[in-house]
Amino acid sequence: MTGREVYLRSAASALPGTAVDNAALAARFGMDPLWEQWVEVFIGTKSRHLALDLESGKLTDSLADLATEAGGRALTAAGLGPGDVDAVVLGTATPDQLMPATVNVVADRLGIDGVRSFQLQSGCSGAVQALDVARQLLLGGSARTVLALGGDVIARFYDLDTDLRRTAPAELVNYVLFGDAAGAAVLSLDPAPGAAAVRTLFTRLVGLGRAPGAVLEWFGPADRDSDRPAATEDYKAIEQHVPRMTGEVLAELLDGLGWQPGDVDLLLPPQLSGRMTRLITEGLALPGAEAVSCVDEAGNCGNAIVFLQLEQALGRLAAGRRAVGISIESSKWLKAGFALEGV
Structure with missing residues (x-):
C-alpha cells in the first residue's frame, strides 16, 4: 500500500421534489403557528425534501431512484462511465428492500456489472463508512476506481395520520429533523483536474x-x-x-x-x-x-x-x-x- 494516493474525483447528489418548508408541514399536520416558530428556534431547520407526497401519502421516489441519479451524475462529473468502475459501495439505514440489496439494483440501473458490491447498514456515518471501504479497496490494490453511494428515504416511516399534538417529543422531532436524498462520490487512484x-x-x-x-x-x-x-x-x-x-x-x-x-x-x-x-x-x-x-x-x-x-x-x-x-x-x-x- 506504500505510496498509493486516493483521490476524490467527483461528488453529486439527488433530492426528491421541491423543498417542503415548516409552514407546509404545519399545515399538513394541523399544527398552529407557534409550532412552526418552535421548529425554527429549537431545531433550526427551515426545509427538507421528501420522497413522499404529503397529500396522498404515496412515495414518489425510492432510494434506488435517488442513488441511481446521484451515481450517474458523479460518474459524468468525473468523466467516467460504468465500465470504469471496479466496485460499488452503498451506505444506508433505509434500503428499499431487505433483498435484493439496493446497491445491486443501483449498479444494474447504471450499467455496472462484474464488479464487487457492498451494502453497509448504518446511520448517517454510513456515508463515511462507504468512503472508508472504497478507500481500502483502492489502497489494497483490488480496484482503481470505486463508486461510493449513500442515502436514505426516511419519509416512508412517517405516519401521516398521527396527531402530532399528542406525539411524544422523541417521535415528534423526526417529522421536522429529517429529509430524503442520495449522494455519490467517485474515488480513484488516478488524479484528475479538480480532484x-x-x-x-x-x-x-x-x-x-x-x-x-x-x-x-x-x-x-x-x-x-x-x-x-x-x-x-x-x-x-x-x-x-x-x-x-x-x-x-x-x-x-x-x-x-x-x-x-x-x-x-x-x-x-x-x-x-x-x-x-x-x-x-x-x-x-x-x-x-x-x-x-x-x-x-x-x-x-x-x-x-x-x-x-x-x-x-x-x-x-x-x-x-x-x-x-x-x-x-x-x-x-x-x-x-x-x-x-x-x-
Whole structure:
C-alpha cells in the first residue's frame, strides 16, 4: 500500500421534489403557528425534501431512484462511465428492500456489472463508512476506481395520520429533523483536474455500554401491529454527546496529520439540525475555516448528507486548500472523520 494516493474525483447528489418548508408541514399536520416558530428556534431547520407526497401519502421516489441519479451524475462529473468502475459501495439505514440489496439494483440501473458490491447498514456515518471501504479497496490494490453511494428515504416511516399534538417529543422531532436524498462520490487512484487527495479517513464504533441515541425499527408480518414507534430520537443525549465527540474527532484528525487549526480552509461539520450544527461549528474554534453546511435547507438526510457537503466543498478546494469533515452517528455511537487537500 506504500505510496498509493486516493483521490476524490467527483461528488453529486439527488433530492426528491421541491423543498417542503415548516409552514407546509404545519399545515399538513394541523399544527398552529407557534409550532412552526418552535421548529425554527429549537431545531433550526427551515426545509427538507421528501420522497413522499404529503397529500396522498404515496412515495414518489425510492432510494434506488435517488442513488441511481446521484451515481450517474458523479460518474459524468468525473468523466467516467460504468465500465470504469471496479466496485460499488452503498451506505444506508433505509434500503428499499431487505433483498435484493439496493446497491445491486443501483449498479444494474447504471450499467455496472462484474464488479464487487457492498451494502453497509448504518446511520448517517454510513456515508463515511462507504468512503472508508472504497478507500481500502483502492489502497489494497483490488480496484482503481470505486463508486461510493449513500442515502436514505426516511419519509416512508412517517405516519401521516398521527396527531402530532399528542406525539411524544422523541417521535415528534423526526417529522421536522429529517429529509430524503442520495449522494455519490467517485474515488480513484488516478488524479484528475479538480480532484482532492484523501489525506486521512477513519470510522470508529464508540458505543460500548451506551444506550442507542436513535432507533429505526423494522416490522415484519409477525409484529407489524406492534405498538413500538417506528422511529425515535434521544435528542437530549445527542445534544450532550455529539459536540464533545466532534471536538475529539477534529483533534485526532489534526494531530494525525500535523495540521494546525489555522491550516483548515473548509469545515464539513456534523449535520444534525440547523441549530445544533451552528452550535457545534462555533465551539470548534476554527475561526479561519469556512463551514460547508446544507442541513438548514435539505434537512438531516442521513447517509446522503456527507455527499451533499462534498459536492459543495470539492469546487472550493483549489490546490493546497484543506478540508476536514466530521460525522457522528447516534444510533449506537460512531465517530467518523476525514481530511482532504486540493491537488
